[in-house]
Amino acid sequence: MASEFYMPAPECLIENINGQLVVNPRTAQILSAIRQPVVVVAIVGLYRTGKSYLMNKLAGKNKGFSVSSTVQSHTKGIWMWCMPHPKKPDHTLVLLDTEGLGDVEKGDNQNDSWIFALAVLLSSTFVYNSTGIINQPAMDQLYYVTELTDLIRAKSSPDKHEVQDSANFVSFFPDFVWTLRDFSLKLEADGQPITADEYLENSLKLKQGNDKKTKSFNELRLCIRKFFPEKKCFIFGYPANRNDPICLEQLQEEDLNPKFREQVADFCCYILSHSKAKTLSGGITVNGPRLESLVLTYVNAISSGDLPCMENAVLALAETENSAAVQKAIAHYDQQMGQKLKLPTETLQELLDLHRATEKEAIEVFMKNSFKDVGQVFQRKLGDKLEAKRDDFCKENMKVSSDYCMALIQDIFNPLYEDVKKGIFSKPGGYYLFIRKMKELKDKYHQVPRKGIQWNV
Ligand SMILES: Nc1nc2c(ncn2[C@@H]2O[C@H](COP(=O)(O)OP(=O)(O)OP(=O)(O)O)[C@@H](O)[C@H]2O)c(=O)[nH]1
Ligand SMILES: [Mg+2]
Known part of the structure; x- marks a missing residue:
């Protein structure tokens, strides 16, 4: 302390x-x-x-x-x-x-x-x-x-x-x-x-x-x-x-x-x-850290033959602090999303809503820690990074969902294919039997919860 x-x-x-x-x-x-x-x-x-x-x-x-x-x-x-x-x-x-x-x-x-x-x-x-x-x-x-x-x-x-x-x-x-x-x-x-x-x-x-x-x-x-x-x-x-x-x-x-x-x-x-x-x-x-940054900037300027410049010292300070503020905001976003996001989400909207709420919090963290972000350069950098993270989550959401659905389909329908191969349905009335079984399995597939946005694969 x-x-x-x-x-x-x-x-x-x-x-x-x-x-x-x-x-x-x-x-x-x-x-x-x-x-x-x-x-x-x-x-x-x-x-x-x-x-x-x-x-x-x-x-x-x-x-x-x-x-x-x-x-x-x-x-x-x-x-x-x-x-x-x-x-x-x-x-x-x-x-x-x-x-x-x-x-x-x-x-x-x-x-x-x-x-x-x-x-x-x-x-x-x-x-x-x-x-x-x-x-x-x-x-x-x-x-x-x-x-x-x-x-x-x-x-x-x-x-x-x-x-x-x-x-x-x-x-x-x-x-x-x-x-x-x-x-x-x-x-x-x-x-x-x-x-x-x-x-x-x-x-x-x-x-x-x-x-x-x-x-x-x-x-x-x-x-x-x-x-x-x-x-x-x-x-x-x-x-x-x-x-x-x-x-x-x-x-x-x-x-x-x-x-x-x-x-x-x-x-x-x-x-x-x-x-x-x-x-x-x-x-x-x-x-303390700002004073440290001033000491370093001024002494570096002197030893490299430049004039110590107050504006540059403040800019150097802003650069360090705003980069750290971006990092802090991203760490908050990652931590919150890691905790709250369960992939796959039922709908894309569910993911986007969670992203938006967490993004808002991350921007607040940035604002609290940023300093002299002239032209909102660092806030924009943060925005770009969060957008990229959102896109990654969307891609991952699709992948998790489709992997899960594929596995589920295999699981549910494989026995049916095995039965087809064995000729179980190649008999009189087999076709109707097959259709009934198929419907039964489809219902079973649809009843499995949280298949995500790729359920309709
Ligand atoms: N006459 C007088 N001597 C003092 C005074 N204050 C301190 N001294 C003595 O002066 C001597 C030098 O004191 P320092 O505090 O080392 O002086 P300084 O200005 O830091 O010296 P540099 O580090 O060489 O610049 C010491 O022996 C002190 O005891 C004062 O007000 N009057
Ligand atoms: Mg002295």
């Missing part, structure tokens, strides 16, 4: 092997067992900024995603941890922890861009993590957002006359949450206290002017505002004594700054209560 679903520790979902992103099929398969809608929270940001630590807090655990205290980047690829959602009954929480961006040792911006893009594409809440205040360098790190338009396509063949492709993204982009770590300033502006959200809004304000510098200043802010209409900001103070090298995973909760603990708790409470289930265009709710 999905509600009993349990993943004791995170697993690597997308491996980063020498700069190539590869889906780990074993981990992806874990998703196929999750029938509930998934709330997907992904965290992205510069390496060594406490991302994995914060994701463990969201999981309500001290250990899980691997945290390390050295200067070397630690998480590689994209890791996944699924658990029953602690606040939303009948939902599964999927946490995605990603490889830190900007690792100087790796020095591969393209690879970073894909990790960023995948986190956006797969999540319903996208957490962008950085340290210190929101300043220009922190903004600049978000330049991957401006790349999104180049990296992702909403439609497989964008129409030139259509509104810009990027406008299509917004409807199925995640909510955006900015987490600022080791934030040590007062949240005040012009002598007035402000909220973290106001601080973020102020930082995203556009400047007046048309010069190159102002244009590039505004471009990123416009992108963030356009892609992520839902925004939220959380600040976190220093977690413990500033002078100690930070190794939070080895500290007890009570050794952490109370303010930091409170901030972490507020963040977790917000994310767990506000993050929505992942949806696709047209309001399609994503469950």
Whole structure:
């Protein structure tokens, strides 16, 4: 049962092997067992900024995603941890922890861009993590957002006359949450206290002017505002004594700054209560198998040098689900007909009536399980298959009936032929005797029930 679903520790979902992103099929398969809608929270940001630590807090655990205290980047690829959602009954929480961006040792911006893009594409809440205040360098790190338009396509063949492709993204982009770590300033502006959200809004304000510098200043802010209409900001103070090298995973909760603990708790409470289930265009709710299909489609597109395309991902999903829906409908038809149909039927109508009723049920099964069956392509395929099955049953009905009748005729009339051969009727009055016997046997034949439609052979 999905509600009993349990993943004791995170697993690597997308491996980063020498700069190539590869889906780990074993981990992806874990998703196929999750029938509930998934709330997907992904965290992205510069390496060594406490991302994995914060994701463990969201999981309500001290250990899980691997945290390390050295200067070397630690998480590689994209890791996944699924658990029953602690606040939303009948939902599964999927946490995605990603490889830190900007690792100087790796020095591969393209690879970073894909990790960023995948986190956006797969999540319903996208957490962008950085340290210190929101300043220009922190903004600049978000330049991957401006790349999104180049990296992702909403439609497989964008129409030139259509509104810009990027406008299509917004409807199925995640909510955006900015987490600022080791934030040590007062949240005040012009002598007035402000909220973290106001601080973020102020930082995203556009400047007046048309010069190159102002244009590039505004471009990123416009992108963030356009892609992520839902925004939220959380600040976190220093977690413990500033002078100690930070190794939070080895500290007890009570050794952490109370303010930091409170901030972490507020963040977790917000994310767990506000993050929505992942949806696709047209309001399609994503469950485990659908998320698995998205992961596979997007990563395959990237590794084959294509752009991950949302429309194609939805089409791939529709293809898989509708084929499965056809199979399910046919299995229902086969099972019901197997149970209810006793061949031969007395009349053809009897068979056709049963077929029609079962066909109706099968179509209902298909409708319940199908999704985005554009142009009713799959429903028509199902119709064709059911029609072929009906024709087969009709043929079989005839055959069973005629085989049965032939055998019956042999059975009933053979003794008469034997008697003819023996000359029993070759005597005076034999002809009348023969006619009487013949009628008697014919009556006997007609009295046998359920001979089927070929009774008149
Ligand atoms: N100063 C500070 N350190 C933190 C904070 N949160 C976690 N750490 C510590 O920072 C170190 C790195 O934490 P990780 O969670 O592994 O960082 P990461 O962002 O996942 O790193 P990569 O996987 O390399 O991208 C660990 O020793 C943590 O204990 C924080 O808010 N402030
Ligand atoms: Mg990490």
